[in-house]
Amino acid sequence: MNPSSSWWSPRRHADRRPLLLARNRIQAAIRGWLTGEGFTEVDPTALAISPGNEAHLHGFATEAIGNDGLPRAMYLHTSPEFAMKKLLAAGETRIHAFSHVWRNRERGALHSPEFTMLEWYRVGEGYEVLMADTMAFLRLAAREAGAGVLRFRDRSCDPFAEAERVSVAEAFAVHAGVDLMVSIRGDGSTDAAALGAELDRIGVRRAEDDTWSDMLSRVLSEKVEPKLGAGRVTILDRYPAAEAALARKVPGDARVAERFEVYACGVELANGFGELTDPEEQRRRFEAEMAEKRRVYGEDYPLDEDFLAALALMPPAAGIAMGFDRVVMLATGAPRIDDVMWTPVP
Numbered sequence: 020m021n022p023s024s025s026w027w028s029p030r031r032h033a034d035r036r037p038l039l040l041a042r043n044r045i046q047a048a049i050r051g052w053l054t055g056e057g058f059t060e061v062d063p064t065a066l067a068i069s070p071g072n073e074a075h076l077h078g079f080a081t082e083a084i085g086n087d088g089l090p091r092a093m094y095l096h097t098s099p100e101f102a103m104k105k106l107l108a109a110g111e112t113r114i115h116a117f118s119h120v121w122r123n124r125e126r127g128a129l130h131s132p133e134f135t136m137l138e139w140y141r142v143g144e145g146y147e148v149l150m151a152d153t154m155a156f157l158r159l160a161a162r163e164a165g166a167g168v169l170r171f172r173d174r175s176c177d178p179f180a181e182a183e184r185v186s187v188a189e190a191f192a193v194h195a196g197v198d199l200m201v202s203i204r205g206d207g208s209t210d211a212a213a214l215g216a217e218l219d220r221i222g223v224r225r226a227e228d229d230t231w232s233d234m235l236s237r238v239l240s241e242k243v244e245p246k247l248g249a250g251r252v253t254i255l256d257r258y259p260a261a262e263a264a265l266a267r268k269v270p271g272d273a274r275v276a277e278r279f280e281v282y283a284c285g286v287e288l289a290n291g292f293g294e295l296t297d298p299e300e301q302r303r304r305f306e307a308e309m310a311e312k313r314r315v316y317g318e319d320y321p322l323d324e325d326f327l328a329a330l331a332l333m334p335p336a337a338g339i340a341m342g343f344d345r346v347v348m349l350a351t352g353a354p355r356i357d358d359v360m361w362t363p364v365p
Contacts, residue, residue, distance in 0.1 A: 026363050038359050042347045044163040046117065049137065049156050058113045058139060063102035065119065069323040070094035071101075073264060074232075074311040077123035078320060079132075094320065095121040098340055099138050100265070101326040104294070107140055107336055108329035115139035117343065128355045129286060129345060133364050140338040146277050146293040149339040150254050153281050153289050154182055157252065157346065164350035171284035171349055178283065180251040186275070187258050195242035196221050199259070202231060203274045207260035232311075235262065247282035255280045264304040266292040281341075283349055291339030298330040 026032065050060070070078025076097050082090040096102070099118040106114055120136045137156075141148060157178040161169060169176045191199040202214035209231040218225050218234055223241065225234055247253040256279040260268050263276035277293030295301055302322065309319040347359040357363035 026357070035358055038347070038351045038353050039361055041164045041351050042359050042361075045160045045347055045350060046343070048159045048163050050117075052155060052159060053115050053139065056113070058115045059111060061103065061106060061111070061114050061116050063096070063099035063116055063118055065095050065121070066093045067096045067101065067323070068093070068325070069101070069320045070121075071097040072305040072308050072320060072322060074308045074315065077125075077316075079121045079123055092321075097122050098136060100338070100340070101323050103138060103140060103338070104333055104336075105326060105329040107142060107334065108332040111140075112142040113140070129348075131344070131356050131360065131364050134356065134360075135343040136340050137343045138338065138340045140294075140336050142334050142336045144337050146279065146291055146337040146339075149291040149337050150182070150184070150279065150281070153291070153339065153341065154178065154252065156341065157281075157283065157288070157350075160346050160350035164347075166350055166352070169283045169349035170352040171286050172354065174249065174284035176248045176283040176349070177251055182252040182254050182281075184254040184256055186256050188275075190243050190247070190253075190255055191238060194246045195223075195238050197238055197242075199235070200274065203259055203261070205273065207268065207273045207275075209259070209261050230311075232262065235259070244282065244287070245285045248284050248286065253282045255282060263292070264308055265295055265301070267295050286345060286349065287342075288345055288349075289339055289341040292337065294333070294336045294338050296330050296333045296335060298327045301330055302327055 211231040258278040263278035266276040266278040281289040
């Protein structure tokens with residue numbers, strides 16, 4: 020490797036250092052805001068029984084050797100979510116964490132196998148308040164970076180403008196011409212044939228063995244996401260219940276859930292929920308997710324039984340995870356996530 024191309028070369032570090040100092044200012048400003056709102060910062064451990072139980076999340080596996088010399092399977096967490104919800108069950112009411120998290124099979128301009136996630140929870144509050152929190156953080160980031168707008172490549176977004184809030188179904192109709200709800204039954208179950216017919220109608224490719232989730236993801240990534248957060252922040256709200264394994268269903272409409280994502284410049288920045296607290300329903304959803312993971316990838320992860328037990332004590336809450344590095348990227352205009360990480364993953 021040519022040392023002059025490495026992130027630790029003095030010349031390259033000098034170019035990156037203003038972005039890294041902006042990162043520090045943004046993190047300090049957000050921490051200060053959270054402290055002012057009565058949040059307690061917590062520091063969840065990274066080693067876990069399960070890295071998470073979503074079909075398309077991939078963890079890093081390792082072993083813990085006990086005093087008896089026997090190995091025990093462990094994982095690096097993909098999110099501090101399970102640990103933080105256990106703290107809510109223990110009695111905490113407003114908590115946040117800047118956590119290093121690990122996700123396998125992810126590398127690119129917007130992805131790193133290890134990155135920093137800001138996650139925070141509010142007990143007894145609706146998930147809409149998290150939308151306001153996120154907007155406050157994006158504005159803080161822009162100010163601390165000395166930027167009037169958020170930027171990614173040739174796209175820009177004004178975080179100081181009022182956010183656009185649309186449901187997933189509305190976004191699919193407007194940006195892809197797809198009637199998503201025709202493929203979702205009243206109980207929240209899905210109809211792959213109906214969604215396949217919609218894709219055929221608009222000319223989006225699909226394979227014969229594509230699941231409903233496969234097709235939804237393709238339309239979202241190819242037709243919808245690139246249009247979100249153009250000029251102003253988009254809050255993509257009310258995800259189909261089938262795509263919200265950790266969220267409550269919307270009262271009165273079992274087809275959709277209290278899940279939203281925040282986009283700027285076509286980039287997903289945050290994923291929030293009105294949290295599911297029913298342990299039996301959560302178990303059913305996790306088991307379905309792991310069945311799908313076995314089908315697609317030939318592997319699965321254990322369920323964290325301690326987490327499921329804690330859910331029985333967890334009060335109603337809203338929680339959200341934000342990709343902190345991505346926020347810094349957009350605030351500084353950096354083209355790659357590695358540019359805003361003090362020591363990028365080799």
